[in-house]
Structures are given as C-alpha cells and as structure tokens.
Amino acid sequence: MNKIAYSAFIAFLASIGTLVSVQALSSDEADDSSEARDITLDELAEHASAESCWKAIHGGVYDITDYIPDHPTEEEVILEWCGRESSEAWDNKRPGRPHSPAAERQLEDYRIGRLVDDQGEPLERAEAAEPPSQAEDQPMEQEAADTAPSPAEDLRLHRAMLGQPMDGHYRGVFTDRGEIQVNITFDLRDGHLTEVNFRHLAYRGVDYLTLEEDEDLYPVMVQHRRITEWLEGEPLTSIFALYEPERVVEEVDGFSGATLRGAKVISAMRDGLNRGVYSWP
Amino acid sequence: MPLRLYRGDLLLIAVLLLPLAIAAPRLGGPPGEAAALLGWVGRVGGILGLAMLLVTAALSIRLPGFDRWFGGLDRLWWLHRLLGFGAFILIMLHVLALGLARVPAGLEVAVLTLFPPLSQLALWSGWLAWLAMVIFLAPTFQFFGRLDYQRWKRLHLLSAAALLLALGHALPLAGETWPWWLLGALGMAAMVWRKLLSPSLARHPYRVESVAPLARGVVEIALRPEGRGLRYRPGQFVYLTPLDESLTAGRGEEHPYTIASAPDDPLLRLGIKDLGDASHALQTVSVGSRAMLEGPYGDFFAVDYAQRDALWLGGGIGITPFVSAARGMAAEDEGRHAQLFYLANGPDRAYYLDELTRCAEDVERLTVTAHFYREQGPLSEAFLRHHCPDYVDREIYLCGPPGMISHLRDLLAAQGVPALRIHCEVFDFL
Numbered sequence: 266m267n268k269i270a271y272s273a274f275i276a277f278l279a280s281i282g283t284l285v286s287v288q289a290l291s292s293d294e295a296d297d298s299s300e301a302r303d304i305t306l307d308e309l310a311e312h313a314s315a316e317s318c319w320k321a322i323h324g325g326v327y328d329i330t331d332y333i334p335d336h337p338t339e340e341e342v343i344l345e346w347c348g349r350e351s352s353e354a355w356d357n358k359r360p361g362r363p364h365s366p367a368a369e370r371q372l373e374d375y376r377i378g379r380l381v382d383d384q385g386e387p388l389e390r391a392e393a394a395e396p397p398s399q400a401e402d403q404p405m406e407q408e409a410a411d412t413a414p415s416p417a418e419d420l421r422l423h424r425a426m427l428g429q430p431m432d433g434h435y436r437g438v439f440t441d442r443g444e445i446q447v448n449i450t451f452d453l454r455d456g457h458l459t460e461v462n463f464r465h466l467a468y469r470g471v472d473y474l475t476l477e478e479d480e481d482l483y484p485v486m487v488q489h490r491r492i493t494e495w496l497e498g499e500p501l502t503s504i505f506a507l508y509e510p511e512r513v514v515e516e517v518d519g520f521s522g523a524t525l526r527g528a529k530v531i532s533a534m535r536d537g538l539n540r541g542v543y544s545w546p
Numbered sequence: 547m548p549l550r551l552y553r554g555d556l557l558l559i560a561v562l563l564l565p566l567a568i569a570a571p572r573l574g575g576p577p578g579e580a581a582a583l584l585g586w587v588g589r590v591g592g593i594l595g596l597a598m599l600l601v602t603a604a605l606s607i608r609l610p611g612f613d614r615w616f617g618g619l620d621r622l623w624w625l626h627r628l629l630g631f632g633a634f635i636l637i638m639l640h641v642l643a644l645g646l647a648r649v650p651a652g653l654e655v656a657v658l659t660l661f662p663p664l665s666q667l668a669l670w671s672g673w674l675a676w677l678a679m680v681i682f683l684a685p686t687f688q689f690f691g692r693l694d695y696q697r698w699k700r701l702h703l704l705s706a707a708a709l710l711l712a713l714g715h716a717l718p719l720a721g722e723t724w725p726w727w728l729l730g731a732l733g734m735a736a737m738v739w740r741k742l743l744s745p746s747l748a749r750h751p752y753r754v755e756s757v758a759p760l761a762r763g764v765v766e767i768a769l770r771p772e773g774r775g776l777r778y779r780p781g782q783f784v785y786l787t788p789l790d791e792s793l794t795a796g797r798g799e800e801h802p803y804t805i806a807s808a809p810d811d812p813l814l815r816l817g818i819k820d821l822g823d824a825s826h827a828l829q830t831v832s833v834g835s836r837a838m839l840e841g842p843y844g845d846f847f848a849v850d851y852a853q854r855d856a857l858w859l860g861g862g863i864g865i866t867p868f869v870s871a872a873r874g875m876a877a878e879d880e881g882r883h884a885q886l887f888y889l890a891n892g893p894d895r896a897y898y899l900d901e902l903t904r905c906a907e908d909v910e911r912l913t914v915t916a917h918f919y920r921e922q923g924p925l926s927e928a929f930l931r932h933h934c935p936d937y938v939d940r941e942i943y944l945c946g947p948p949g950m951i952s953h954l955r956d957l958l959a960a961q962g963v964p965a966l967r968i969h970c971e972v973f974d975f976l
C-alpha cells in the first residue's frame with residue numbers, strides 16, 4: 266500500500282513538473298533574448314550592413330536585419346544608421362517627431378542585448394520614451410499626411426505589424442492578472458479570417474459564454490459575438506479596427522466599460538498569430 | 547488481510563458512494579472526447595477522493611464495540627490506511643486530470659488552472675490540503691527514517707488541517723454541498739471525539755494491584771478497577787495510559803496491550819514485554835499507582851468465525867491472547883477444542899508455559915505443546931502434524947512476531963489451508 270501511494274506521489278510530482286516546465290519553456294522563447302547580453306560599441310560597429318544591421322537605441326541593441334525589407338522608407342534611410350548609436354534618429358523620425366509606441370513595441374521584438382562601454386557599464390538606460398500625446402501617435406510612414414490616420418485605420422501599419430501569417434487554424438489567449446479572459450480560435454484563408462470563435466470569454470471570474478439571456482452582462486457577450494461575426498471574411502488586418510470597437514458594434518458602452526475590450530480580442534488574436542499555425546486546414 | 551466483507555464495510559461503501567451518486571446526474575457518463583473525458587475523470591476522482599478522505603477521518607473514531615463491525619480495531623486501522631492512501635492517490639489524479647483537460651486550450655491555460663492567482667483561495671486551499679497530507683504521510687514513506695510512534699501521532703494531527711482545508715477547497719467549488727457538510731461533520735466529529743473528548747470520557751480508572759516478573763524484560767501487571775470493570779472477551783486488547791509519577795517514560799501515553807486475564811477474573815491482567823521506552827518503564831510501575839484503560843477493542847476470536855476446533859499458534863509476547871482464552875476455558879464447561887503451540891526461543895523464554903500446562907491439565911478440551919526454536923529450529927510441518935494431525939481442518943489463530951507469522955502463513959498456505967480460515971493478530975499498526 267505504501268509503495269503504491271509513494272509511486273503515485275512521485276508520478277504526480279513528475280507530471281506536474283513536466284507540465285509546468287514545458288509551459289515555462291515554450292513561453293520563454295519570445296522574451297529570453299531581450300536582456301540577453303552586453304554589447305560594446307565596437308561589436309555594434311561590426312554590424313553596419315544590410316546583411317547584418319544592428320542599431321543601439323536608448324541603451325538597447327537591436328538586430329533589425331530582417332526588418333529592413335519591411336520598412337516603409339527607402340532602404341538607405343534605415344541602413345544609414347546600421348552599426349551605430351541611433352537614438353537620435355529614432356527620436357526624430359521627422360524633426361521633433363519620435364517613432365510611435367506601436368513602432369517601439371515592434372522594435373522590442375528585435376532586441377538582442379544592451380549597449381555597454383568597455384568596462385561593461387550600461388551606456389544609456391533603456392528608458393521608455395514619454396508616452397506621446399494623441400497627435401503624435403503616428404504610424405511609421407514618412408509621407409504621412411497632416412491628419413494622421415488612426416491606428417484603427419492605417420492599413421500599411423497593420424500589414425507591417427502582422428507580416429504575412431500563413432494560412433491555417435490559429436488559437437490564442439489574452440490573460441490578465443493571471444486570469445484567462447479571452448481564448449479565441451480562427452482560420453486564415455488567403456489572408457482572410459473565417460471561423461472566428463471564442464473558446465473562452467471571462468472577466469473577474471464570470472464565464473460570459475454561459476450567461477443566460479436575462480443576466481446583466483449578457484449584452485457584453487452579444488457584442489463579442491458581433492465582433493466574431495463582423496470579422497468573418499474580413500482581411501486579417503481588420504482586427505485593428507477593434508481598437509475602436511464602435512466601428513464594429515453598436516452600444517459600445519457596456520463594451521468599453523470595465524469588462525471586456527476590443528484590445529483584448531486583438532491581443533488574443535495576435536497571440537494566436539505569434540504562436541503560429543495551430544493546425545493545418 | 548484476507549477479503550472478508552463485514553457489515554460495516556457495506557455501510558462504508560454506501561457512504562463513500564453517496565456524494566458521487568448525488569453528483570451523477572450532473573456528471574453523466576464518461577464522454578468520448580479526450581479532454582472532456584479527462585475533465586470527467588478529474589471530477590469523479592475529486593469527489594471520490596474527498597469522500598474517502600472524510601470517511602478515513604470518520605474511521606479514526608475508535609469506539610469499543612464499533613470496531614467489531616469492521617472485524618476489529620486492527621482491521622479498522624487497515625481500512626483507515628487503505629482509504630487514506632486511496633484518497634491521496636485520487637486527489638492527485640483529480641488535480642492532474644483537470645490540469646491536462648485544459649491543455650487543448652493552451653499550456654498556459656492548463657498551468658493557470660492548476661496554479662491560479664493567489665486570490666483564488668479555494669484552489670489554493672486544495673493545494674494546502676494536499677501538502678498537509680504529504681507532510682503527515684512523509685514518515686510512512688520514510689522520507690526521513692521512521693518516526694517514533696508518539697511523534698508520528700502528533701504529526702498525524704495535521705490530518706485535521708488537511709480535512710478542513712479540503713473542505714475549504716470543495717465547499718465553494720462543489721456542485722452540491724450537503725453531502726460534504728454531512729461527511730465533513732462525520733469526520734470532524736470523529737476527530738473531536740478522539741482527540742478532545744475520549745481521553746476524559748472513554749477511559750476507565752484502574753489501580754496497579756501487582757507487578758509480577760515473568761522472565762527478563764517481561765512482567766504481568768494486574769489492575770483492579772476503581773469502579774465497574776471493563777467487560778471483555780479473550781483476544782481483545784485495551785489502551786493503557788499509566789499515570790504513575792515515577793515512570794521514566796510513557797506517563798500519560800496510551801499504548802495497546804492484549805488482555806491476558808480470563809473474562810471472569812476480578813483483576814485485569816496484562817503481560818508486558820520491554821519493547822521500547824514506555825514498555826520498559828512499565829516493568830517497574832509502582833504498585834498502587836493509577837492507570838487508565840480504554841477499550842476493549844479487537845475481535846481476535848470472533849464469534850462469527852466457524853466454530854470448529856481451533857489451532858492456536860502463539861510466539862513471544864504474542865502468547866497473551868491465548869493466555870486469556872486458556873484461563874477462560876476453565877470457567878466454561880463446553881465448547882470447541884483448542885490446541886496451543888507455544889513457540890518460544892527456549893524454556894527460559896516460555897514465560898507462561900507453566901500456567902498454560904496447568905490449565906491444560908484442568909481442562910480436557912485444551913492441549914498445549916511447546917516448541918523451542920533454539921533446539922528445534924523453525925516450526926516444521928512434520929512437528930505440527932505429529933502433535934495435531936487434523937490441523938489443516940481447524941480454525942487457525944496466529945499471534946507473534948512478524949517473522950514467525952510469515953513463516954507460518956507460508957507453511958499453512960503450502961498445505962492448502964484457505965486464507966479465510968487463518969486469523970492473525972499483529973502487535974503493530976504502522
């Protein structure tokens with residue numbers, strides 16, 4: 266009896282351990298390069314070409330080689346700063362105009378280390394730029410018109426941010442404070458969304474998918490269903506329209522209240538895209 | 547333990563299945579899809595596991611008489627351990643199955659299901675209950691050697707925390723709560739009785755009348771009841787709690803000892819061998835000091851066993867139940883025959899032999915045969931057959947050290963004696 270219970274105990278620990286470590290390993294991949302290593306100016310200078318282009322921006326070092334073909338400007342503009350400390354260029358996309366927060370977030374994907382001097386001391390703290398005001402929140406295009414398109418509208422930004430995901434079946438989640446709030450599945454066919462469905466929708470312990478019609482939060486669930494209906498057949502880039510959910514569903518009050526938000530749906534979908542194809546159609 | 551079903555077992559099974567039966571309409575049958583099946587297994591495992599945990603606690607009650615429903619206290623403890631371990635295993639199955647059932651929704655989802663934010667108290671309460679079980683089971687698994695019995699008992703009190711935490715986990719999450727309130731109350735009541743009430747309510751005061759040395763390291767203590775004495779049958783045992791101030795160890799501790807006196811003896815006698823601190827100190831317990839007795843427990847010579855002639859095999863201090871039975875036979879005019887084999891190392895260690903031989907002279911139905919290991923080696927089949935030709939057909943009772951018991955079991959099994967006809971008393975519960 267003792268032996269059986271003991272074996273079960275060990276098997277249990279092993280299984281839980283495996284589950285947790287597999288999860289930790291698979292979610293670490295994305296960010297464990299971020300603070301990866303110290304890079305000196307000399308090393309930085311060796312990567313000054315289109316074949317290998319590193320830039321130092323506010324203390325961080327970024328390998329943007331893969332990004333160059335996607336950059337909206339002429340290649341020279343971006344190549345000019347390869348192998349150099351480029352904070353200035355970054356902060357002055359156009360004179361006095363820094364890059365947008367969206368671009369900044371995108372930049373983080375390319376981070377490979379931090380810039381240090383010969384003694385190994387960090388050269389400049391990678392401080393987050395002041396959150397720019399609404400007017401400055403602009404896409405990366407240089408030739409933008411005076412009235413910048415909203416992030417919900419700007420197609421070129423969307424393409425740049427999403428790349429060209431393969432067709433297939435995707436699953437993604439949005440979690441907040443340890444709670445799974447959105448778990449969504451969708452198919453991509455020729456870059457268009459189909460079969461968009463929530464597998465899970467919750468907020469503060471309320472499971473929206475099981476709500477009865479007469480419950481207070483039921484309309485919120487309906488709005489989410491509208492979202493999936495609306496997305497059906499749309500190009501993938503249309504998910505950004507959910508930044509301004511009033512474009513998509515009516516009665517956004519409940520929707521934009523402190524419950525579920527379009528941004529969460531976008532986040533969950535992009536999580537799915539980052540994870541890659543879940544299964545092939 | 548041979549598989550014999552007692553009436554208490556049926557009650558036990560009914561109570562164990564109650565919560566599952568209540569939840570059955572909600573759960574339905576096992577679904578076909580893998581994740582759903584895992585979820586189902588997880589829920590069923592949790593319900594059965596908690597039921598087992600609470601019933602295990604309820605089985606710690608220890609009431610004289612009640613233990614006989616389950617074939618005696620030692621079998622009750624065996625059931626207690628069986629269900630306790632069963633609960634532990636099912637609880638882990640419950641956790642693992644529910645975790646794995648969420649894997650299709652993503653590994654994070656699975657891990658978050660098992661390790662949610664701290665604010666989800668009910669879930670963490672479940673983990674703590676499990677942890678408490680791991681801690682109090684650790685000595686059983688011998689993580690850090692074997693604890694001594696009293697320390698083990700104190701550690702085992704963590705089971706009360708495990709019980710409360712497990713209820714704290716289940717009550718907020720369960721579909722229907724009344725079965726849990728019911729079983730939880732049974733379990734808690736048993737523990738409260740056992741640890742808080744029974745020490746003052748269930749113990750009977752006795753005084754040490756005499757302490758007679760039988761051999762080196764063995765004494766017979768005679769106890770006189772202060773009030774009405776316990777009523778008992780041969781083969782039963784009591785928990786002895788000596789209160790003698792001059793004891794160097796074991797004062798106020800309860801230890802089980804088999805009653806060696808005949809049921810009609812006005813004194814209650816215990817043959818006590820020095821096997822450790824407490825039993826060592828008892829060798830010199832003061833005459834006139836007080837001792838509390840709780841019992842009687844056990845059902846070694848149960849009346850519902852077949853009443854054919856008996857074969858008794860007693861070794862070492864394991865002779866005590868047979869001493870009681872032999873002493874008692876003088877008072878009964880009729881009954882079945884019994885042949886006792888007294889297995890001792892040598893004549894000097896056969897401390898009850900003289901008295902048993904005298905009993906056998908007085909009582910025609912009783913025969914006593916001594917067997918000395920030092921002279922004859924382990925008991926052989928030929929010896930047994932020579933002195934008791936029909937031994938294979940008798941109802942057989944064994945009591946003695948583990949080595950002797952396993953030797954005899956093998957010997958008897960080889961002769962085709964059915965396990966149900968062999969009754970065995972062990973002097974160690976762990």
Ligand SMILES: Cc1cc2nc3c(=O)[nH]c(=O)nc-3n(C[C@H](O)[C@H](O)[C@H](O)COP(=O)(O)OP(=O)(O)OC[C@H]3O[C@@H](n4cnc5c(N)ncnc54)[C@H](O)[C@@H]3O)c2cc1C
Pocket residue numbers: 620694695696783796800801802803804805817818819820821822823824825826863866972973974975976
């Ligand atoms: C049903 C039963 C009947 C017994 N009858 C007799 C008897 O007639 N004569 C006799 O000399 N001994 C008898 N014993 C054994 C006796 O209980 C132990 O020898 C005694 O408890 C040892 O305590 P200790 O502190 O001296 O030794 P320890 O060194 O503490 O223990 C020695 C051994 O006894 C076991 N033990 C200790 N305390 C307990 C306890 N409270 N409950 C169960 N096991 C314990 C330990 O696990 C260990 O294996 C009987 C035991 C049981 C279970």
Ligand code: HEM
Pocket residue numbers: 599600602603606623626627629630631632633634683686699700702703705706708709737740975976
């Ligand atoms: C899982 C394996 C378990 C084993 C092996 C085990 C074993 C034992 C044993 C041998 C005893 C007898 C102690 C004595 O000599 O009086 C005992 C007592 C007891 N058990 Fe368990 N048990 C287990 C689980 C549990 C559980 C799950 C609970 C409650 C939730 C529990 C509650 C108790 C209580 C209250 C006592 C009385 C303790 C005392 O007198 O100090 N046990 N257990």
